[in-house]
Amino acid sequence: MRVHMRSDLDRLRAEGLSTLYPDGLRIGVGMATCGLATGAAAVYDALRDESAARGLDLTLVATGCIGYCQQEPLVDVRVPDRGRVLYARMNPERARALVAALAGGELPAEGALAVIPEDHPSKVLPGVPFLNELPFYARQHKIILRNSGLVDPTRVEEYVAREGYQALAHALLDLSQQDVIDEVVSAGLRGRGGGGFPTGCKWQVCRDAAGEPKYVICNGDEGDPGAYMDRTVLESDPHSVIEGMIIGGYAVGAHEGTLYVRDEYPLAVERVSQAVAQAEELGLLGEDILGSGFGFRIDVVRGAGAFVCGEETALIASIEGGLGEPSPKPPYPAVSGLWGQPTVINNVKTWASVSAILARGAAWYTGIGVEGNRGTVVFSLVGKVANTGLVEVPLGLTLREMIEGIGGGGLDGKVVKAVQTGGPSGGCLPARLFHLPIDYETLTQAGSIMGSGGMVVMDEETCMVDVARYFLTFTMDESCGKCTPCREGTRAMYEILTRIIDGGGTLEDLDNLEEIATWVKAASLCGLGQTAPNPVLSTLRYFRDEYEAHIVEKRCPAGVCRALIRLAIQPELCTGCGLCLRECPVGAITGESKEPHVIDPDLCTRCRLCHDICPVGAVEIVR
Amino acid sequence: MDAPAVNITVNGQPVSVPEGTVLLEAVRAAGVELPTLCYHEGLAPYGACRLCMVAITEPHQALVASCAYPVEEGIVVETDAPEAVTARRLALEFLLGRCPQSNVIRDLAAREGVTGSRFGAPLPERADELCVLCGLCVRVCREAIGAAAISFVGRGVERRVGTPFDVHADACIGCGACAEICPTGAIEIEDRGNQRILRTWNTTVELHACPECGCFFAPEPTAFLKEMLPEAADVWGLCPECLRKRTARQWIEQMPVGPA
């Protein structure tokens, strides 16, 4: 069918509702990349096969990411008039047991993580909390992830059933171009790619700039290691981005959009391409959308593994001619971008927010978050923290509420020492600053940045000097090499940090490090170089004691840096199981079965693998 | 002057330049010299070497590469603000560390007060490096000549300039613009007999022989210029020496015969 006018959306909505909320049993399996990585596909197959064998009628759906990645594979079971339950850590065996119970008319409590309340306020399973009672979900407010894990991302009808494309109809048919921009300005939406630039202002500049044609780009080159929010949105709810882009195109007067997706996300590329094709088939992309006279088309471009292409001018260069080299700003892309034309380039999460804002209104959006920092941000909460996953919260929440409240604190009872926000462009903030609210300005003043939402928790076993060097390894590898400070400076900082880690550092090295870091930050051509020193500068600011321990005492307080530690098996604890002997990458361990084993210090590379896998904790790290 | 005038202040001195001028040219118009490597007024601004850094103090504060910054009405610029001086010195210190054998870099650095480097060459096997990755050769070949025979290869510290697959570049017309524009003399070209050997690019181009004297002087692949630019036809047809002689003969033959 084709959607020629607004009322045609009603038919799509009805179709979507019939599969989202069917009369019979519906089971959704979280099958985004992280779900698949933990075996969700096998769970899906088990559910399908077992219910077929038992003659159990059901609607089985592969949904996107449900968010609580720590607990994957996740399965969402909806029994009409009974309730809806989220089951965690599923495997094929438990899936079969679940089907057996459902076939017998039971909604089992075994393996249930939470009850998803719909129209049933009463608890359907005693002892099982509601979803928003779980610490992980309690403070969350899903806007960008509003459909993630709920809809089948391959069915546009389900997107429409959840208000999808209503915003587009409203924008194209009820509002002028300027009205749309004003709405986004009033909402106070700031770019969610990391820059935090007011989105509406950027659009206004583009609209006012001279030159036809104009372009719209979605930056899906999520390069921050530790961040996978953009991937999730593209895999789980691609239409939210498409709808946002069409609205943006209308607002600034662009008829062509490019959706640039990172190469390392094959499923995202597939889902997005599929969604674009669906929208074209329906007439929601193409000429005269919804009878408005406005036409728009989207091309999907796949990146090829270059962090620098997340920088807008490098991304544009990558689309134009292959090489992802940034260029000086000004001029800014809103004035002179793709092919030298006025171009709006926004992040995936920004576009997903746009469609929500135009659906519900700016006033609704400003009711969430705090002054100057409206709306929600999606964080990937990962690292040494108990609850990992994607978390969408209103801006203004504190780091403590995030790490301890939602994250559940440190792993295995270890003490949380720091949090890295904003990826390799951000800084490490110490635990004593966890009272700070999460907003753009506060994080920047503290020496980090909001970035794209990466939030990596580190504990007492993380060496901050090692972390700084790790990030330099990354930025050094990803530097395009065009400008002197980034190319030469990241390399020099990396070498100094390596010297310190290997026990050959001097206090003069710290002065040089700071000098180079300051220069690279101030003089680099693009955001990659300008932010690459942040991990160094923030760890020097907050963890100087660790640096000095490495230099003066030749000691690594966290017990990480290989040149400064020794590994020894404590004979009274060792059971002689031989696991470490088998796994040692360099064969440095010897010992008879059931006899205490010994590490040869000359062969040992101090990788600590033995320490990590010893079932009785017999390997000691001697600092 | 068609473009409207833009008025700025450089080191306390008022300067007026046409809109669209880059800040570096405005600074030069004020009589201030800044070191540059990657800037050439005939090519689009590149902003890579980061030597031409200046501080804008009003209305906002910024440290910018002046070669790539379009002038804005009313900005106040300090070329010797401490952060600008430091930025230039560190850039030169690193370039000196990268290319210790380059006299050009050594001189540029000395003029900014940098006489040595704390940093060594990033890749030990390239200790005799002369290339500073300013990109002028790549850009002139692509933007001005249009042959695009060379380009940047790899990224990060491994970045270098080369021909596709490091073999003879079919697209090279042997014009030598790359060697001419290179600020550090990193590109080696030698004419030997009937060949122009662009050693740095592993490329050899045939030379056309002068029909008069038989010497080899013009790269064969530039023959297209004869049709494209009528004024080039003469220059391409005879070697400079024979062209000079023929032109002189033509002048002599034009002179009136006999006394007035």
Add this chain to the structure above:
Amino acid sequence: MPLIPQPAPPAGGALLARLHAINAEHGYLPEAELRLAADELGVPTSQVYSAASFYAAFTLEPRGRHTIQVCLGTACYIRGGDKLLEKLQATLGVGPGETTEDRAFTLETVYCLGSCSMSPVIRVDGDTYGRLRADRLPRILKKYRAAEGQGP
């Protein structure tokens, strides 16, 4: 402006798409294919070569039959991704970017596969393995060798 007139550039993303297509077919980017691409797209060969040598997804050297990508993203690094790399290096006898002598495996590092909650993660030929410990790696390698009929 240039002396030698240039054809209009191909559509946005065309060069990247072509490189991906070549990579999908050959497992790497052969010289002949790149020269052909330049010809057919109407772009200078040097431009194609630049792009081919710039991106981590592409290599100009043939890869092995299976490509192992070890994620060294932040979350994976914090949870021991470097140890997975070491174990693989020791087991296979190659470093990052290299291929085993029997051409079975190419080992690469990657900076984030976007599965950070399952860290540490590796990907082999598009199959993602999460929550890994180094002692589970030999079994995974075995799976791919066995699938080739090489046996355990």
